[in-house]
Amino acid sequence: xxxxxxxxxxxxxxxxxxxxxxxxxxxxxxxxxxxxxxxxxxxxxxxxxxxxxxxxxxxxxxxxxxxxxxxxxxxxxxxxxxxxxxxxxxxxxxxxxxxxxxxxxxxxxxxxxxxxxxxxxxxxxxxxxxxxxxxxxxxxxxxxxxxxxxxxxxxxxxxx
Numbered sequence: 427x428x429x430x431x432x433x434x435x436x437x438x439x440x441x442x443x444x445x446x447x448x449x450x451x452x453x454x455x456x457x458x459x460x461x462x463x464x465x466x467x468x469x470x471x472x473x474x475x476x477x478x479x480x481x482x483x484x485x486x487x488x489x490x491x492x493x494x495x496x497x498x499x500x501x502x503x504x505x506x507x508x509x510x511x512x513x514x515x516x517x518x519x520x521x522x523x524x525x526x527x528x529x530x531x532x533x534x535x536x537x538x539x540x541x542x543x544x545x546x547x548x549x550x551x552x553x554x555x556x557x558x559x560x561x562x563x564x565x566x567x568x569x570x571x572x573x574x575x576x577x578x579x580x581x582x583x584x585x586x
Contacts, residue, residue, distance in 0.1 A: 477558030492552030510577035
């Protein structure tokens with residue numbers, strides 16, 4: 427048995443990271459949903475390798491959403507600190523350049539701005555799954571690029 431053999435647990439509900447996106451896209455709850463759990467024992471590279479399980483699903487036309495948040499303040503309109511803006515721009519640049527290695531090794535490469543922006547990996551890992559699905563021909567289209575609650579980048583994109 428491989429470390430990547432998925433199991434289905436029908437008793438689990440949809441986690442807030444998925445629900446908070448889906449409620450706006452599909453308010454009538456009229457689509458089937460499969461949510462991935464995160465194995466926090468995996469290294470980021472292992473999460474990236476899960477693309478081998480997800481790519482065939484994407485090729486069938488299934489919508490795959492990766493959702494996560496980073497550091498934030500309780501004040502919704504608080505000004506964004508320089509470290510948050512710097513980190514967000516670095517990730518945007520890596521996404522445009524399809525530089526997956528930079529996105530995976532973000533802690534080593536972006537130091538303090540990465541540590542402050544992403545205190546724990548569970549809100550960053552969905553990005554790793556999505557970049558793993560990116561094909562060479564895919565273009566990235568940013569559909570939302572603002573901050574909320576100070577350091578929380580709401581950057582959203584589509585692979586087309």
